[in-house]
Amino acid sequence: MFEIDLTKFKKYDKPGPRYTSYPTAPQFNENFTHEDYLDEIVKTNYGENLPDLSLYFHLPYCDTLCYFCGCNMIITRNRDRIKEYISYVKKEIDLLRQYLLPDRKVAQHHWGGGTPTHLSPDEINDLASYINKNFQFKPDAEISCEIDPRELTKAHLEALRNNGFNRISMGVQDFNEKVQKAVNRIQPEDITRQTVNWVRELGFHSINLDLIYGLPFQTVETFSDTVDKIIDISPDRIAVFNYAHVPWMKKHMALIHPEDIPAPEVKLEILKMTIEKLTSAGYEFIGMDHFAKPNDELAVAMREKKLYRNFQGYSTNAGADLYAMGITSISQLKNIYAQNYKTEKEYYSALDDEHLPTAKGYRLTEDDHLRRDVIMKLMCNFELDFEEIESKYNIDFKKYFAWGLSNLNEMIDDELIELTDKGLKVKNMGRMLIRNIAMNFDGYIERKEDKAKYSRTV
Numbered sequence: 263m264f265e266i267d268l269t270k271f272k273k274y275d276k277p278g279p280r281y282t283s284y285p286t287a288p289q290f291n292e293n294f295t296h297e298d299y300l301d302e303i304v305k306t307n308y309g310e311n312l313p314d315l316s317l318y319f320h321l322p323y324c325d326t327l328c329y330f331c332g333c334n335m336i337i338t339r340n341r342d343r344i345k346e347y348i349s350y351v352k353k354e355i356d357l358l359r360q361y362l363l364p365d366r367k368v369a370q371h372h373w374g375g376g377t378p379t380h381l382s383p384d385e386i387n388d389l390a391s392y393i394n395k396n397f398q399f400k401p402d403a404e405i406s407c408e409i410d411p412r413e414l415t416k417a418h419l420e421a422l423r424n425n426g427f428n429r430i431s432m433g434v435q436d437f438n439e440k441v442q443k444a445v446n447r448i449q450p451e452d453i454t455r456q457t458v459n460w461v462r463e464l465g466f467h468s469i470n471l472d473l474i475y476g477l478p479f480q481t482v483e484t485f486s487d488t489v490d491k492i493i494d495i496s497p498d499r500i501a502v503f504n505y506a507h508v509p510w511m512k513k514h515m516a517l518i519h520p521e522d523i524p525a526p527e528v529k530l531e532i533l534k535m536t537i538e539k540l541t542s543a544g545y546e547f548i549g550m551d552h553f554a555k556p557n558d559e560l561a562v563a564m565r566e567k568k569l570y571r572n573f574q575g576y577s578t579n580a581g582a583d584l585y586a587m588g589i590t591s592i593s594q595l596k597n598i599y600a601q602n603y604k605t606e607k608e609y610y611s612a613l614d615d616e617h618l619p620t621a622k623g624y625r626l627t628e629d630d631h632l633r634r635d636v637i638m639k640l641m642c643n644f645e646l647d648f649e650e651i652e653s654k655y656n657i658d659f660k661k662y663f664a665w666g667l668s669n670l671n672e673m674i675d676d677e678l679i680e681l682t683d684k685g686l687k688v689k690n691m692g693r694m695l696i697r698n699i700a701m702n703f704d705g706y707i708e709r710k711e712d713k714a715k716y717s718r719t720v
Contacts (some may be wrong), residue, residue, distance in 0.1 A: 271695065275526045277716040278697045281641055282573045283599060284634040285624060285706060287592070288713075290601055294623030296612065299593070299600040302625075303361045306583060306595050313583050313596075314369035315362070317397065318574065319351065319389075320588030320602075322376035325413050328447045329517045330435070330477060332506055334590040334604065335376040344381065347588075347606065348389050353613045354587045359396050362585075368399045370579045373407040379414050383421040390425035399426065404559075404579070406431060411457035412449055416464075419457075423464045430461050431470040431501075436477055437488045444478035444522060451491060458495055468498040468558070475532045476505035478522035482531050489536050493543045499560060500545065500553040501575065502536055504529070533694065549576045549642060550696045569642035576642070589619075599624045629705055632657070637700045644688035644696070666702035673699065 279286045306312070322336045323344055338344070371393070381389070399405070406429035407422050419430075436442065437451050454471075461469050471492060475485060492500060507523060509515040524532065537547060545553035546561045549569065554560040563569045563578040570580035573592050584594040586602070589609045593600045600623035603609045612619035626634070632655045639646055648659040660667060670686075673679050678692030679699060692699060706712035 271530050271691075272526055274695050274698050276698070278701050279704070279716055280697065281637055281700055282571060282575065283592070283594065284637050284704070285599075285626070285630055286712075287599075287601070289706060290599060290622045290624045292622045294598070294600065294620070294625060296600075296618040296620035298625065299598065299618055299620045299623060300361065302595050302598045302600075303358075307361060307363045307366070312363065312366055313581050314400065314579065315366050315397070316370040316572075316577075316579055316582040316584040317368055317372070317393070318584060318586040318591055319373050319378075319393070320375065320586065320591040321347075321373055321378040321381060322589055323347070323380045324375065324377045324410075325380055326446065327514055329445045329514055330447075330474060330505055331514070332508065332512055333374075333376060336606075341382075343606075344385065346610075348381075348385060350606075350610050350613050351389065351588055352392055354619065355392065355396050357613065357616065357618060358585060358587070365398070368397050368403055369582050370577065371397075371399070371403060371405045372574055374574065375408055377410045377413075378407050379409045379418045379422075383415070383417040386418065386421040387425060390422070390427070394425060404429060408432070409457070411453045412447075414457060416460050419460050419464055419466075423466065428467040429470070430466050430468070431472065432457060433472045434488075434492065435472065435474045436480060436485065437491055438480070438484045440479050441477050441484070445518065455495060458497070470499035470501060471495070471497045472501045472503065473536070474503050474505050475536065476507075476524055476529045478518055480524050480532060481528070482535050485532050486535055486539070489539045493539065498555055498558050500540060502533070502540075502551050502553065504533075504551070530694075537694075547693070550693060552576050564642070567643050571638055571641050597626050631655075632662075633703055633705050636663075636703045640686075640688065640700045640703070641696060644693060646686040648683075648685050663703060665708045669702045670699075 320334070322334055323338050324335050325339065327337050379386070405427045407427050408431045409418070411432060432454070434449065434454055435445070435447060442448050458469060473488065473492065507515055507518065507520070540553045541547055544555065546556055546564070548554050548560050548564050549571065552560060552575070559578045560569070560576060568578065568580060570577045572584060572594060586593045589602055589606060590604045591602050600620045602619045603612060603621040608621065609619045636646060636651060651657070652659050670679060670681060673692065674681055677689055678695060679689060680687045688696060688699060701707055704712070
């Protein structure tokens with residue numbers, strides 16, 4: 263049982279990164295070009311014992327607009343537009359494939375969006391089969407796709423399964439009808455249950471359901487009903503995300519009225535209830551926002567301290583080279599991040615010119631590597647061993663991170679963390695504020711170089 267005392271939490275409510283990367287995306291810049299990305303690809307496709315590949319494909323199209331959506335998506339029902347996009351994703355595959363050693367194998371493959379299943383079953387088969395022809399997959403590769411049950415047919419799932427997909431992730435957000443109307447996502451419970459039944463019938467290995475707390479009109483009581491139904495459905499994994507209201511970044515979020523959003527203290531009560539219910543039902547709390555059954559690979563990875571975090575969230579494939587394709591997608595190699603153009607026009611133009619569609623990126627410094635390691639250990643393992651980091655990077659931890667360590671006294675007093683001469687350990691309550699804790703080790707925040715506007719941490 264995961265019990266939480268919320269009395270000291272509200273004062274920590276402030277903007278902060280989610281740390282799906284470090285440095286975070288606002289640090290990416292246009293001085294990093296497709297030539298820099300290509301140079302790094304060539305350098306990292308030489309030698310023996312190279313990392314596995316992780317592939318991500320961004321399929322941005324959706325049928326309708328969900329007002330809470332923070333993804334890079336495009337609302338369209340123009341099938342010709344979608345077909346054209348698929349043809350250009352194939353061009354990107356062809357271009358990238360020239361530079362990857364042919365014997366490198368894929369350990370992880372994910373389709374995100376948007377709504378990948380806004381593609382028709384034939385379009386799914388067309389793109390997936392093309393990917394399968396161009397890459398070798400490990401026998402135990404994790405191959406996952408995000409789906410939307412509202413326009414889904416069983417044929418969509420059959421097309422995915424026939425092309426090797428073995429995991430499904432599906433947004434639920436909230437079963438409450440009033441909440442669904444407020445965010446323009448009407449998804450009756452019976453449709454969700456039917457989709458889960460199809461997924462199980464077709465032999466997918468795992469299903470993840472996403473919930474969002476902090477949406478308009480949510481209360482502890484109404485969201486408790488949704489959590490009870492999710493427990494009854496019994497997915498393998500559950501993600502519980504904090505709604506990030508950022509209308510300055512996503513203009514459509516202005517359609518959500520701020521006065522309808524639960525107050526921070528109510529959001530905390532909703533999260534507390536959710537964590538306690540899910541852990542009481544046998545799910546293990548993974549990272550800062552995931553839950554998994556004890557035998558799930560995520561739970562095993564957390565126990566073995568092999569959990570990893572990237573742009574797709576928590577993962578078990580630490581160290582893989584992530585090659586991302588499609589508009590806005592972000593690739594991550596050991597020393598660089600590279601983000602594709604955000605519009606179809608720019609993306610198509612780059613590929614027509616036979617070069618990778620890189621709009622901007624970032625090359626990590628030695629300091630970035632060190633701080634990324636520290637922040638990811640906090641986000642995934644909830645502890646730091648100072649001696650381990652000192653030995654790996656040849657530093658004096660307390661001197662190097664003097665600024666961050668000096669900021670932790672209040673968190674120690676509030677019993678969010680334990681700090682000793684040998685290390686730092688995050689307590690159960692501190693896990694809910696892990697973003698706040700990690701910010702103390704962020705060099706861009708320390709140096710006041712981070713001017714980005716972030717969602718709030720509570």
